[in-house]
Amino acid sequence: MSGQSAAKLRKQSGVPPPTERILSWGRYPKIAHQRVHKPAWNDQVPEIFNAAAPGALLPYGLGRSYGDSCLNAGRELIDCRRLNRILDFDASTGMIRCESGVSLSDIIDVFLPKGWFLPVTPGTRFVTVGGAIANDVHGKNHHCAGTFGAHVRQIGLHRSNDGLVICSSRENPDMLGATIGGLGLTGVIAWADIQLKRVSGPWIDAESIPFQSLSAFLDLSRESNDRFEYTVAWLDCFAGKNPRGIFFRGNHSPSHGAEFHPKRGPKLPFALPAWMLNRYSVKAFNTVYYKIHAASKGVAVVPYDSFFYPLDSIRQWNLLYGRQGFLQYQCVIPDTNLGAFEELLDRIARSGMGSFLGVLKQFGSAPAAGMLSFPRPGLTIALDFAMRGERTLKLLQSLDEIVQQSGGALYPAKDARMSPALFEASFPHWRSFVPYIDPKMSSSFWRRVTGAQ
Ligand SMILES: Cc1cc2nc3c(=O)[nH]c(=O)nc-3n(C[C@H](O)[C@H](O)[C@H](O)COP(=O)(O)OP(=O)(O)OC[C@H]3O[C@@H](n4cnc5c(N)ncnc54)[C@H](O)[C@@H]3O)c2cc1C
Incomplete structure (x- = not known):
């Protein structure tokens, strides 16, 4: 049976996706298996939300986080890697719109030969755009360019109650600020507009x-x-x-x-x-x-x-x-x-x-x-x-x-x-982030440091 027809059958019969053993980059903690949804298209995400219990879900990128912030022990992950299409590019400004599972490596491969580079990059190119936003990653140019999130102009965010929410400095700016560095808890980023940077070559x-x-x-x-x-x-x-x-x-x-x-x-x-x-x-x-x-x-x-x-x-x-x-x-x-x-x-x-x-x-x-x-x-x-x-x-x-x-x-x-005490000391304002969390989202990390269920 092909993978596609198995997935179709599962959907028709309401059977949940299989569990998988997914580890983060540090291979610690060795947590329990998680059910993994693998949407290929953004319009499949609302179905996943509809079928999920409160606090059941967490988006997953390329798993380059080292600990448990990309894990959801005993619950479900939405693997976003198949949401990997570049949707638009303005060659005059360097603005790219891409789905959240596009990797930084993909962006470099396509756009560096055209003279454009990432505005900020972490020490590995194998992270997704969704992961780079959710951890608001930094690079060697933090002193002059800030973080990755500073170059995100707009996102489309799947929310379980509100559908696809557009967030930018004009529309829902608070939700944009919560999603940048928001550890995947505010919803599933469908796509993002990112300002690339002009460079002279590789x-x-x-x-x-x-x-x-x-x-x-x-x-x-x-x-x-x-x-x-x-x-x-x-x-x-x-x-x-x-x-x-x-x-x-x-x-x-x-x-x-x-x-x-x-x-x-x-x-x-x-x-x-x-x-x-x-x-x-x-x-x-x-x-x-x-x-x-x-x-x-x-x-x-x-x-x-x-x-x-x-x-x-x-x-x-x-x-x-x-x-x-x-x-x-x-x-x-x-x-x-x-x-x-x-x-x-x-x-x-x-x-x-x-x-x-x-x-x-x-x-x-x-x-x-x-x-x-x-x-x-x-x-x-x-x-x-x-x-x-x-x-x-x-x-x-x-x-x-x-x-x-x-x-x-x-x-x-x-x-x-x-x-939890060190998390509180590191992020003393974390409680003002809580209202932005999507009710269907949770993570092993979040439950560990805040005591959330
Ligand atoms: C060798 C190496 C070097 C690194 N160097 C740096 C560095 O210099 N600077 C730095 O800041 N970090 C660095 N990192 C860490 C890495 O950049 C981050 O952990 C990054 O977030 C990983 O992205 P990912 O796609 O693998 O996401 P994952 O690790 O799978 O997930 C990370 C977070 O993103 C969320 N997420 C994933 N996709 C989506 C989506 N579509 N919508 C909403 N949320 C989503 C997840 O829920 C999770 O909270 C490094 C990691 C490695 C392995």
Whole structure:
């Protein structure tokens, strides 16, 4: 029986869709199976709403969130990946209208050859437009471009009670602000209008500069903000309060032609055994990485994909952390509290549990595009921790204390375990978001941090 006729039969007989084991990118938590709806057309979404119980549903994109914000344990997901059509494009302004399951990768493939690029991109191109809006993702240009949501001009939002609601700065602006960074809880985004950005081609004038302390990082960051569109640093988290790292900065390069053929990288075939990743192997990797980049410091013209998406070159790299999966910890700490940031780094270094991917960035002061947007002025760090049970959870709880006391926040897109108290401290206005939640929507994350049913 073909997939299509099975789906048709199911619809005729009222049988719910099958359950599937869907994990987020961190492969933790290993939650129960979820029923997965897979609409191919936007006009199928209202039928899914009609048949669902209150709080039953959550949209799902490419599952690149690390924790449980894209999961709905024991309930239902609406997999939006087949809603993947580009509906309109104005070549004179760069405004694109696309369905929410279109990936950022698709947009780059179609529009970069025409001289248009994403206004903001996270560190992977394999996220959907719906996911990028619902987490209001940020990129290396936060200091000058804000978040993805700041470039969304209009959306069509499926709501269970109101049908398709158009949201823009003129029509239903509050619902737009709630949906940007709204964790998929305000409804299913059907389509979005996004303002792309004109670029000269697929190359980046990039520079890498080694640094050996947090204050050196901050000097580089301040000095670069006016001259470079993109800034970010890699940090050796074994180095403690005075971390060493590599500062990367870049601009779109005007000097190269448009000819460019991206390479496909290798794929990790299965989860590696946990023993392969230990403090010695990771420390050795960090040292080698630092030495290689410190030796090749300087200016180079590099392809955009190696600059923006180095991790995408190894497909399924998340299997590197073994069968138990991993947690990513991303927090922001106000610039005014550098002592707290140093303390955080010190605790991570002393634990010996951090891993190679320490990413450091100074957020700019752009106003938040969404009610629950994560970025705010301060220093943000994102670090992976292999899941080693209680030991890992205890360390992360001790980092939470620092974040909370310093007036910082944790990023829901990366989280699988923050306490309700830390969520409250990170998003003190979350209660004013509640009236915008669609009554048919819920998520594992939301129930965990707010106690909602
Ligand atoms: C290697 C890597 C690097 C990353 N780098 C960054 C970074 O630099 N900056 C950053 O901000 N994030 C980063 N992320 C996180 C990632 O960008 C976000 O988690 C993003 O939201 C994932 O999109 P997705 O399509 O996979 O959505 P999912 O993870 O499937 O879902 C994310 C949220 O979007 C909602 N959603 C999905 N589709 C819709 C829809 N159609 N309508 C309404 N809601 C919807 C879901 O309900 C969920 O709440 C990174 C992730 C990885 C794996």
